Amino acid sequence: MAYQRYDYEVIASWIQQGERVLDLGCGDGSLLKYLQETRQVRGYGVENEPERVVASIANGICVLQLDLEQGLAGIDDNAFDHVIMSLSLQAMRNTQGILAEMLRVGREAVVSFPNFAYWRHRQAIINGHMPVSESLPHQWYNTPNVRFFTIADFESLCAQEGIVIREGLAFDDGRLVLDEPNFMASVALYRLGRNSACAEEG
Amino acid sequence: MNETSSVGIVTPRVARFEQALALRCGASLPGFKLVYETYGELNRERSNAVLVCHALSGSHHVAGQYADDPDNVGWWDNLIGPGKPLDTDKFFVIGVNNLGGCYGSTGPLSTNPATGRRWGADFPFVTVEDWVDSHARLADQLGIERFAAVVGGSLGGMQAMNWAIQYPDRIGHALVIASAPKLTAQNIAFNEVARQAILKDPDFHGGHYYEHGVVPARGLAQARMVGHITYLSDDSMDRKFGRKLRHGKPIYSYDVEFEVESYLRYQGEKFAGFFDANTYLLTTRALDYYDPAAGHGGDLTRALSAAEAEFLVVSFSTDWRFAPSRSKEIVGALLHGDKRVSYAEIDCAAGHDSFLLDVPLYHGVLRAYFDNIRV
Numbered sequence: 395m396a397y398q399r400y401d402y403e404v405i406a407s408w409i410q411q412g413e414r415v416l417d418l419g420c421g422d423g424s425l426l427k428y429l430q431e432t433r434q435v436r437g438y439g440v441e442n443e444p445e446r447v448v449a450s451i452a453n454g455i456c457v458l459q460l461d462l463e464q465g466l467a468g469i470d471d472n473a474f475d476h477v478i479m480s481l482s483l484q485a486m487r488n489t490q491g492i493l494a495e496m497l498r499v500g501r502e503a504v505v506s507f508p509n510f511a512y513w514r515h516r517q518a519i520i521n522g523h524m525p526v527s528e529s530l531p532h533q534w535y536n537t538p539n540v541r542f543f544t545i546a547d548f549e550s551l552c553a554q555e556g557i558v559i560r561e562g563l564a565f566d567d568g569r570l571v572l573d574e575p576n577f578m579a580s581v582a583l584y585r586l587g588r589n590s591a592c593a594e595e596g
Numbered sequence: 597m598n599e600t601s602s603v604g605i606v607t608p609r610v611a612r613f614e615q616a617l618a619l620r621c622g623a624s625l626p627g628f629k630l631v632y633e634t635y636g637e638l639n640r641e642r643s644n645a646v647l648v649c650h651a652l653s654g655s656h657h658v659a660g661q662y663a664d665d666p667d668n669v670g671w672w673d674n675l676i677g678p679g680k681p682l683d684t685d686k687f688f689v690i691g692v693n694n695l696g697g698c699y700g701s702t703g704p705l706s707t708n709p710a711t712g713r714r715w716g717a718d719f720p721f722v723t724v725e726d727w728v729d730s731h732a733r734l735a736d737q738l739g740i741e742r743f744a745a746v747v748g749g750s751l752g753g754m755q756a757m758n759w760a761i762q763y764p765d766r767i768g769h770a771l772v773i774a775s776a777p778k779l780t781a782q783n784i785a786f787n788e789v790a791r792q793a794i795l796k797d798p799d800f801h802g803g804h805y806y807e808h809g810v811v812p813a814r815g816l817a818q819a820r821m822v823g824h825i826t827y828l829s830d831d832s833m834d835r836k837f838g839r840k841l842r843h844g845k846p847i848y849s850y851d852v853e854f855e856v857e858s859y860l861r862y863q864g865e866k867f868a869g870f871f872d873a874n875t876y877l878l879t880t881r882a883l884d885y886y887d888p889a890a891g892h893g894g895d896l897t898r899a900l901s902a903a904e905a906e907f908l909v910v911s912f913s914t915d916w917r918f919a920p921s922r923s924k925e926i927v928g929a930l931l932h933g934d935k936r937v938s939y940a941e942i943d944c945a946a947g948h949d950s951f952l953l954d955v956p957l958y959h960g961v962l963r964a965y966f967d968n969i970r971v
């Protein structure tokens with residue numbers, strides 16, 4: 395999907411050669427495979443959906459079947475350079491917990507999510523229906539998403555949790571959105587760090 | 597779906613080793629033999645060999661059937677064969693009966709060259725490490741420098757894990773299924789109940805029952821009954837038997853009242869009819885002693901530090917003998933040591949025995965993993 399490619403490219407641009415990477419909610423492992431091929435990263439995918447675990451193994455990546463809602467117990471602090479969660483944060487209940495865990499085991503976190511305040515989504519609500527779009531492909535009755543938030547909401551949460559936004563990019567249909575991202579962008583990507591780490595780097 | 601078939605008629609072979617084998621218990625075996633079977637063809641590069649390690653009561657007969665005993669199907673036949681997850685069109689698969697076994701490899705039933713009598717209870721204690729050493733000798737004899745993979749469930753998984761520790765440059769992949777990095781006190785306790793049943797059987801005769809023309813069948817049957825309970829889940833037993841009464845109503849007796857009793861007695865007696873009690877004792881002790889981290893201050897990561905193999909660790913949701921949390925200990929240690937590892941937790945109601953079943957997702961995981969192994 396074209397929709398996935400730019401997501402992958404942006405994430406890859408934030409990753410250095412040979413880094414240790416953890417990809418949470420890795421799906422069929424295609425992002426991690428892409429990063430292995432383009433950045434020679436070493437790392438693991440984490441997935442809890444059995445069929446996707448099989449697909450990840452078939453893709454030749456290391457995958458761990460774990461329930462992310464339980465956190466990342468057993469993984470050491472700072473074990474990874476980047477911990478990625480691509481388009482999965484909205485499907486997790488323990489939002490604050492997993493963000494804290496990502497920044498515990500990783501030097502930086504990379505998060506992407508669909509923006510519920512995208513203008514087409516707003517239009518759908520005004521027309522009386524829950525939004526269904528490329529970034530929100532499910533109906534309200536079968537969506538795996540459990541948290542419905544916007545770019546503005548996410549940035550507020552980061553401020554509240556002491557999470558430093560190192561970089562944030564917003565997209566509409568694969569095109570970079572610079573103006574009014576909370577209105578104009580369907581998907582947002584962030585590179586996040588810890589407060590203390592930020593101070594260290596000056 | 598892939599076309600799958602059986603490996604067909606198979607014939608066990610015997611490998612003899614003249615050189616003594618030093619064992620962890622301090623004793624030494626003055627030469628020994630191993631019974632094994634192979635399926636598929638060893639390729640020209642000798643790079644496609646997969647060793648299958650057996651668990652407590654398993655054997656070298658892993659796949660296929662015997663010409664003179666077609667009902668005797670290998671214990672992992674659903675996994676191994678042309679087109680099956682462990683595909684014999686790609687891999688050269690070896691099953692071996694461990695030392696101390698009762699299926700033809702040197703064990704308590706063999707003659708002790710020092711006395712001219714059967715070893716019986718005098719057969720030296722063998723450990724997982726010793727088994728792995730003996731497997732390596734077999735690999736040498738078969739001209740296999742490096743296994744593409746070593747795979748095993750339960751106690752077999754411990755052997756696969758130790759292959760990666762003891763011979764890091766001779767194994768590409770270790771598949772550790774329904775296993776644990778060491779036994780818990782509860783695991784050892786169950787083994788001890790089983791052993792006591794055998795040791796206290798009047799027909800045991802200090803382990804030299806062969807000379808008395810008897811076998812401690814009652815003790816061995818009881819040991820198997822205890823073991824069998826731990827292989828199944830509470831749920832699967834309940835679904836299979838519930839509280840079904842044999843006579844439809846209580847008859848107020850200690851004979852079989854509930855169907856589960858009938859099942860356990862049948863399993864126990866069947867097992868006592870073909871398995872050797874001394875092998876059962878030895879093997880449960882090998883389980884008890886297994887603890888690769890013990891020599892590294894209890895640090896499993898350090899125990900695994902030399903390993904170069906890639907790991908696949910698989911557990912089953914209802915396995916309480918070696919629960920998923922035990923597999924996660926292995927995964928955690930491998931992660932901590934920066935090793936390549938994948939982990940799958942299969943939803944299956946059948947408890948520990950799940951690893952022997954043809955569960956689609958489980959076999960899907962194994963198929964995907966084996967398909968990716970380059971030979």
